[in-house]
Amino acid sequence: MSARRPSATERTASRRIVAAFGVSAAGAVGFAVTYGLGGNTAREGICLAVAFAGLAVGLAVWARRLVPVDRYVEEHEGFTSPPTEQAMTAAVLTAPDSPVRRRGLLAALGLALTALGAAALFPLRSLLPFDRARPVRALKDTPWGAGVRLVDADGRPLRPDDVPADTVVAVFPEGNVDVGDAPAFAVRLEPQRFSRPPAGGHLDGLVVWSLLCTHAGCPVRSYLKGTGQLLCPCHQSSFDLLAGARPVAGPAARALPGLPIEVGPDGFLRATGDFTAPPGAGFWDSP
Amino acid sequence: MITDRLARALDDRLRLSPLTRRALAKIFPDHWSFMLGELALYSFVALLLTGVYLTFFFDASNGDRVYRGDYAPLDGATTSAAYASTVRLSWDVRAGLLIRQTHHWAALVFVAAIVLHLARIFFTGAFRKPRELNWLIGVTMLTLALANGFTGYSLPDDLLSGVGLRILTSVVESIPLVGAWLAALALGGEFPSDAMIPRMFVAHVLLVPAVLVALISLHLGILVRQKHSQFPGPGRTEHNVVGSRLWPSYALRSLALFAWVLAVLFALGGLVQINPVWLYGPFEPAEATSPAQPDWYVAWGDGALRLFPPWEFRIAGHLVPGPLFPGVVLGGVTFLALYAWPFAERLRAKDRSAHHLLDRPRDHPVRLGVGVGALTFYAVLTVAAGDDIIARLVRVPVYDLLSLFRVLVLVLPLLAGLLAFLVARALRRGDAAGIGELTRADLRRAAHRSIRPPGADSGESETPARDRSGERIEMWPEGDLWRWRYRDADRHLVITGSRAVLSEEEAASAARVAYPGVDRVVVPGPPPAPPPGPVRAALRGWGRAAAAGSLLLAALLNRRRDRRRQERERAEPAAPPETADKASTGGGRT
Numbered sequence: 001m002s003a004r005r006p007s008a009t010e011r012t013a014s015r016r017i018v019a020a021f022g023v024s025a026a027g028a029v030g031f032a033v034t035y036g037l038g039g040n041t042a043r044e045g046i047c048l049a050v051a052f053a054g055l056a057v058g059l060a061v062w063a064r065r066l067v068p069v070d071r072y073v074e075e076h077e078g079f080t081s082p083p084t085e086q087a088m089t090a091a092v093l094t095a096p097d098s099p100v101r102r103r104g105l106l107a108a109l110g111l112a113l114t115a116l117g118a119a120a121l122f123p124l125r126s127l128l129p130f131d132r133a134r135p136v137r138a139l140k141d142t143p144w145g146a147g148v149r150l151v152d153a154d155g156r157p158l159r160p161d162d163v164p165a166d167t168v169v170a171v172f173p174e175g176n177v178d179v180g181d182a183p184a185f186a187v188r189l190e191p192q193r194f195s196r197p198p199a200g201g202h203l204d205g206l207v208v209w210s211l212l213c214t215h216a217g218c219p220v221r222s223y224l225k226g227t228g229q230l231l232c233p234c235h236q237s238s239f240d241l242l243a244g245a246r247p248v249a250g251p252a253a254r255a256l257p258g259l260p261i262e263v264g265p266d267g268f269l270r271a272t273g274d275f276t277a278p279p280g281a282g283f284w285d286s287p
Numbered sequence: 288m289i290t291d292r293l294a295r296a297l298d299d300r301l302r303l304s305p306l307t308r309r310a311l312a313k314i315f316p317d318h319w320s321f322m323l324g325e326l327a328l329y330s331f332v333a334l335l336l337t338g339v340y341l342t343f344f345f346d347a348s349n350g351d352r353v354y355r356g357d358y359a360p361l362d363g364a365t366t367s368a369a370y371a372s373t374v375r376l377s378w379d380v381r382a383g384l385l386i387r388q389t390h391h392w393a394a395l396v397f398v399a400a401i402v403l404h405l406a407r408i409f410f411t412g413a414f415r416k417p418r419e420l421n422w423l424i425g426v427t428m429l430t431l432a433l434a435n436g437f438t439g440y441s442l443p444d445d446l447l448s449g450v451g452l453r454i455l456t457s458v459v460e461s462i463p464l465v466g467a468w469l470a471a472l473a474l475g476g477e478f479p480s481d482a483m484i485p486r487m488f489v490a491h492v493l494l495v496p497a498v499l500v501a502l503i504s505l506h507l508g509i510l511v512r513q514k515h516s517q518f519p520g521p522g523r524t525e526h527n528v529v530g531s532r533l534w535p536s537y538a539l540r541s542l543a544l545f546a547w548v549l550a551v552l553f554a555l556g557g558l559v560q561i562n563p564v565w566l567y568g569p570f571e572p573a574e575a576t577s578p579a580q581p582d583w584y585v586a587w588g589d590g591a592l593r594l595f596p597p598w599e600f601r602i603a604g605h606l607v608p609g610p611l612f613p614g615v616v617l618g619g620v621t622f623l624a625l626y627a628w629p630f631a632e633r634l635r636a637k638d639r640s641a642h643h644l645l646d647r648p649r650d651h652p653v654r655l656g657v658g659v660g661a662l663t664f665y666a667v668l669t670v671a672a673g674d675d676i677i678a679r680l681v682r683v684p685v686y687d688l689l690s691l692f693r694v695l696v697l698v699l700p701l702l703a704g705l706l707a708f709l710v711a712r713a714l715r716r717g718d719a720a721g722i723g724e725l726t727r728a729d730l731r732r733a734a735h736r737s738i739r740p741p742g743a744d745s746g747e748s749e750t751p752a753r754d755r756s757g758e759r760i761e762m763w764p765e766g767d768l769w770r771w772r773y774r775d776a777d778r779h780l781v782i783t784g785s786r787a788v789l790s791e792e793e794a795a796s797a798a799r800v801a802y803p804g805v806d807r808v809v810v811p812g813p814p815p816a817p818p819p820g821p822v823r824a825a826l827r828g829w830g831r832a833a834a835a836g837s838l839l840l841a842a843l844l845n846r847r848r849d850r851r852r853q854e855r856e857r858a859e860p861a862a863p864p865e866t867a868d869k870a871s872t873g874g875g876r877t
Contacts, residue, residue, distance in 0.1 A: 039381035041388070045557010048385075049550045056546035063539035072785040073773060074314040074528045075801035076514055076643055079417050127472045135471035139460070153573065170573045180453075180479045183573035211573055216457040216592060216610055217478075218450055219575045233577035234454060235593045236675060236685050249686050253597035253609050281457030282599060282608030283467050 013065035017058045024054025136285045140278045143176035144259060150186065150208070150269040153177065157268040160206055163188050168223045168230070170211060173271070181279050183211040183219060184259050186269070189228060189241060196244035199276040200258025208259040208271075209245050210279035213237055215252035217280040230256075254282065311534035312786035316517040320407045322544060327400035328503065329548040330393045337390040338492065344380050346372035347442070347488035349481045358565050366444075366569040369484045373443040374565045389556025394436050396552065398584040401429050405625075409658050412646035413516050414629045416639070421509050426625045428502050431495050433584055438491040440562070440582055444484055447562075449570030451581050453478055454592070458614030463607060479572065519644045522773055522782045527801035528643070532785055578675050590671035591617050594693050624661075652711035660704025667696045709733045758805050760798040762791060763812035769794040770812070773802055 006014070027050030034043045081089075094100060132138065149157045150171040163169050168185040176182050191205045198207045211219045218234035228242040237250030245256035257275035264270040278286055298304050315321065346352065352368035354361050356379040364371075376383040405425060408414055414422035437455070441448040456478045459470040475482030514528050523529045531537045555561075567576055581589050591613035599609050632654065633639070648655045670677075671692040678685035709730045710722060718729035757777035762769060768787035771794040774780070784801075788794050795807055 035382055041382075041384045042557050044382055044385045045389075045553050045555075049554035049557065052546045052550035052553060056543045056550055059539050059543035059546060063536050063543060067536045067539060069536075071522075071529060071782045072312075072314055072532050073522065073782045073801055074312065074514065074785040075797045076526050076528055077800055078526070078641065079513070124472070127475060128468075129475070132476050135467040135477070138471070138477040139467055153571075172573070178572065180477060180572045215597075216454040218454065218579075219573050221575055222577065233575050233675070234450060234579050235589075236689065237597075247597060250689070251592060251595055251597050251609055251613075253599040281460055281610065282606045283460040284463050284605050284607075285467065286606040286608070 010066060013061055017061050017066075020054045020058030020061065022054070024051045024058065027051030027054055136283070139181070139280075139283055140285075140287075142181050142274055142279060143173040143179050144182065144184075144271045144274045145173075146272050147264075148271045149174040149264065150184075150261065150271065151177065157266075158186070159267055160203060160263060160269060163206055166225055168221075170219075171208060171269075181212065184208050184275075184279075185211045187223070187241060193228070193242050194244075195242055196246065198241075198244055198258050199255065200260040203261060203263065203269075206261070206269075207241070208261050208269075209241070209256040210259065210275050212256075212280035213252055214247070214254040214256060214280070214282065215250070220256070308786060310511075311532065313511065313533040314515065314528040314530045314785050315533065315537045316515050316528060316530040318518060320411075321515070323400055323404040323407055325541060325544055326548060327397055327404055329545045330397040330400055330552065331499070331503065332545070333393040333549060333552050334390060334397060335496065337386045337393060338496075340386045341376065341383075341390060342492055344372060344376040344383060345369070345442070345488075347485050349444070349479075349484045361565060364569075367484070369442060369444040370564065370569040373445070377563075377565060385553070385556050387556075388559070388561050389552050390439075391561045392555040392559070393552050394439060395561075395583060396548070398429075398432050398436055401425075401432055402584075405429060406658070406662065409628070410646075410648040410655060411516075411518075412642065412651060412654065415642040416633070417513055417641050418509075418516065419629045421506055421513075422629050423626060424502050424506050424509070426622065428499060428506070429625075430622060431499050431502070435491055435495040435499070436582060436584055438487040438495070441487055442484065442491060443562075443564045444570050445562075445564035446567040446570050446574055447564075447576050447579060449479065450575050450579055451585075452483070454589070457608075458588075458592075458610045461608040461611040462615055463602075463605070463611070479570065514643075516643050516645050518647070521778050521780050522775060523644065524802065525641075525643050526803060529782055578673075578679075580673055580676070583669065586672035587665045587668040588614060588618060590668035590674075590692075593674060593689065594668070594671050594696055596693070649711040649714040652708045652715065655711045656704040656708030659707035660700040663703040664696065664700040667692065667699055671696065758802070760795075760802060760805050760807040761810040762794045762798070762807060763810050764791075765812055771795075771798045771807075773798070773805070 027047045031044055031047035031051060034040055034047055100106070128135070133141065151157050151174045152162075153170055153172065155172075155174070155177060157174065158169070158171060163186045165188045168187045171184050171186050173179070173182050186206060186208045189202075189205045189207060191202065198209070200208060211221075213220050213232040213234065215232065215235055215237045218232050220230045220232040220237070220239060222231040222233055223229075224231060224238075227240075229238050229240055229248065230245070231238045232250065232252070235251050237252030238248055239245045239252070239256055240248045245258070247253060247255065254277070257277040257279050259275055260272040261269055262272050294303075346368040348368040350368050351365050352371040353363065353365050354371040354374055356362060356375050358374055358378040361371075361374055366374075373387075377387055378384070408422065408425070437451075441452045456470050456474065459473070460466040462469060471477065473486070474480045475486060515530070517523055517528055517530065520529070531540075568574070580586065592610060595609060595613035597609060598612070600607050646654075671689075674688045674692060675685055677683075678688050710725065710733075713719065713725055713729040713733035714722070716729075716733060718732065719725045758773070758775050760771055761774055762771040765787060768789060769791050770784055770787050772781055772783040784794065784797060788797060791809070798805070798807060
C-alpha cells in the first residue's frame with residue numbers, strides 16, 4: 001500500500017469516476033425496474049443509454065486523468081524475412097521426400113479434388129425444386145388464361161359495373177390472389193381518347209393491364225385520373241393509359257402488358273387468355 | 288493477488304507471459320480516425336448481442352399465422368409467420384421493440400462506420416503494401432455487411448421491404464443468360480416464394496455472420512501482426528509506431544468507446560422509431576407503400592435505378608433489361624474498382640516499397656480527386672433515391688427533379704473531384720498554410736503542370752538525410768531489466784520504448800530498428816514511476832483485504848476439518864490408514 005497521498009487532481013478524478021460508475025449502476029437498476037414494472041421502450045432505452053454512458057464517461061476519465069500520459073514507441077521490423085530464413089523454409093518445403101515433388105501424383109490428386117468439387121455443385125440445383133417449372137417458364141406464365149374470372153382483393157368476382165370511372169381497381173385471377181405476377185388492374189377510359197388501342201383490347205373503354213411495372217416489378221398504384229397516367233411509387237415510371245400504357249417518363253422502357261377480357265355468360269368479367277407479354281421486370285428471354 | 292494467482296495458473300499451462308507482455312505493450316497511434324474501425328467492430332458486437340435475442344422470438348417462415356396481441360389493428364389478422372412474429376416481438380414481447388430498434392440502428396451505424404473507415408484508409412493510403420490483404424478483407428466485409436443489412440431488412444416480410452426485395456429480384460433477373468436462374472435458385476422459385484424467408488434467415492443469422500466473424504478475426508490478426516500505420520511526425524519513421532500502449536491507456540479508452548457505442552445505440556433504439564413494420568402492413572403482391580425508400584446504404588442503388596434512362600435493347604432477340612446497368616453493372620464496377628485500387632495505384636506509381644507512414648490526403652492529389660469524385664457520385668445517387676420526397680417538400684414536379692439529378696450525377700462528381708485535386712495540389716505546393724487561406728491565384732497556379740516540389744510525395748526518400756544532432760537514444764537499467772527512449776532535444780520530444788527488455792543488447796537492437804542511425808547512450812534512469820493512483824490503491828487495498836479474509840476463512844475451515852477428522856479417527860480406530868492419507872492430501876496444504 002502506498003504511503004503517498006494522492007494529489008488533488010487525482011482525488012477529483014477518482015470522485016468523478018466513482019460518480020460516473022454510480023450513475024451507470026443507477027441506469028442499470030432503472031432498466032431492471034422499468035422492465036419489471038411492465039416495460040416501456042423509451043424509458044428502457046434511456047436507462048440503458050445512461051448505464052452505458054456512465055460507464056463510458058468513467059472509463060474515459062480514468063484513461064485521461066489517472067493513467068500516466070506518455071508517448072511510447074514500438075519498433076517495426078519490416079516483413080521480408082532474411083534470405084537465409086527464406087531459403088531454409090523453402091528447403092523444408094521441397095525436401096526430397098516432400099509431396100510437392102511428386103508432380104504426377106499431385107496432378108491425379110488435383111483431378112480427384114476438381115471432380116469432387118464439381119460434383120458438390122450438383123446438389124445446389126435442389127435449391128430450385130424439380131417439380132417446379134423452369135424459371136423462365138415460370139416468369140412467362142401467370143395464372144391468367146381463357147375463362148379465368150376477375151376477382152377483387154377479397155376474392156369477389158367482378159361485373160363490368162363494379163369498375164367505377166374515376167379510379168383503378170386491382171383485379172386478380174380467381175383462386176390466385178396471392179400469386180406474385182398475377183396482379184392486374186381494371187380501369188374505365190373513354191375509347192375516343194385512345195391515341196393507341198390497348199394491347200389486350202377493351203370492353204367499351206374497360207381495360208385491364210398488368211399492375212407490375214416493367215422496370216423493376218413494383219405495383220403501379222398511383223392513378224392521375226385527368227391525364228390517364230399511372231405512376232409507379234418506387235422509381236416514378238409513368239405509363240400513359242390512353243396510349244396503350246406506354247411508358248412516358250421515368251426508367252421504364254416497355255408498355256404494361258394488357259389482359260384480354262370478356263363478359264362471361266354469368267355476367268362476370270373473365271380473361272380470354274394470358275397477358276399479352278410477361279408481366280413485371282424484363283429478363284433475358286422476354287419475348 | 289487473485290489476478291496474480293490466476294495469471295500464474297494460466298502461465299503454468301500455456302506459457303503466456305512473453306506473449307502477454309508483448310501484446311499489452313502494443314502501440315496504438317493517437318488519432319481519432321483510427322477509431323472508425325473500432326466503431327464498426329463494436330456496432331457489430333452490438334448487432335450480435337441484440338440479434339441473438341431477436342432470434343428467440345422471430346418465426347422465420349412464410350407460412351400463415353394469426354396475430355393475437357396488443358396491436359389492435361392487426362389483432363386476429365392472418366399474415367405470414369415472419370410478419371406476425373415481428374409485430375408480436377415489437378408490441379407484446381417486453382423489451383422486444385427496444386432490442387429490435389437497437390438492432391436496426393446498429394446495422395445502420397455498422398455500415399456507416401465501415402464506409403468512413405474505408406474512406407480514411409483510402410485517403411491516407413493505408414491500403415498500400417504491406418496492407419493490401421487487409422484492404423481486400425475489408426472490402427469483402429463491406430459487401431457482406433450490405434448483404435446482411437438487406438436480408439435483415441427483408442426478414443419481417445412487411446410491405447416496404449417486400450417491394451424492396453422484389454426490386455432486387457428484378458435486378459438479378461436482368462442479368463443476361465443466367466438472371467432468371469440465379470433469382471429462382473436464390474428464392475427457391477418465382478418471387479414471392481415460400482422458401483425465401485427461411486433462406487434469408489439462414490443467410491442472415493448463420494452464413495454471413497459466421498464469415499464476418501472469421502474475416503474480422505483475420506483482419507485484426509493481420510493488423511496486430513503488421514502493426515499500425517501512422518501519420519508522419521516528429522520521432523515517427525517507417526520503422527516504428529508511436530502512440531499509446533494497449534495497457535493501460537488504450538484498453539480503457541477503447542472500452543469507453545465500446546460503452547459509448549452501446550449508449551448511443553440504445554438511446555436511438557429506445558427513442559427514435561425505425562422501421563415500424565406494423566404501420567406498413569404485411570407484404571401483398573399488389574400493394575406498395577408510397578413514398579418507398581430503402582435503408583441508407585442501399586439507397587445509392589435505388590437512386591441509380593431511378594436516374595438511369597429507359598434504355599433497353601435486344602441481342603439476337605434476347606432482351607437486355609434496363610436495371611442491368613444501374614443495378615448489376617454499377618454495383619459490380621463499384622466493388623471491382625474498390626478491390627483493384629491498391630494494385631492499380633501500385634502499377635501506376637511503379638511503387639513496390641512498403642509504407643508504414645501514411646499520406647496526408649493532400650499528398651496524393653489524384654487519389655484525393657478520384658475519391659472525392661466517387662463519394663460525390665454515390666452521395667448524389669443516395670439523395671436521388673429520395674427524389675419523390677424532395678419533390679413533395681419543395682413543390683417541384685418530380686420529373687424536373689429527375690432531369691436535374693441526371694445532370695448533377697454526371698457533373699457534380701467531376702467538379703468536386705477536380706476541385707479536390709486542385710486544392711490538394713495547391714496545399715502540397717505550400718501555397719497556403721491551410722484550406723481556409725487558399726486564394727484563387729493559388730488554385731490557378733496549382734492547375735498548371737508544375738515540377739513537383741522537392742521532398743513531397745516521393746517514395747524513395749523514406750529517411751531523408753537530415754541533421755540528427757539533437758537526437759539520441761537513451762538506455763538505462765531498471766532493476767534486472769533495460770528500457771530505452773528516444774530524445775529529440777531540439778523539439779523537446781521524448782518517446783519511451785513500449786516495453787522493458789532483458790538486456791542492454793536487446794534494448795539497443797530495438798532502438799536501432801526503430802531509429803536507424805541515431806546514436807545510443809546509457810544514462811541513469813528517470814525518477815521512479817509514480818505510485819499507483821487512489822483508485823488502484825484502493826482496489827489493491829480491497830483486494831488484499833479480500834485475500835486476507837479468504838485465507839483466514841480457508842485456514843479456519845481447514846482447522847475445523849482437521850479437528851473433525853481427528854474426532855472421527857478417534858471414534859473409529861479401525862479405519863484403514865489409506866483413507867486417512869487420501870483425506871489429508873485432499874484436504875489441501877495445511
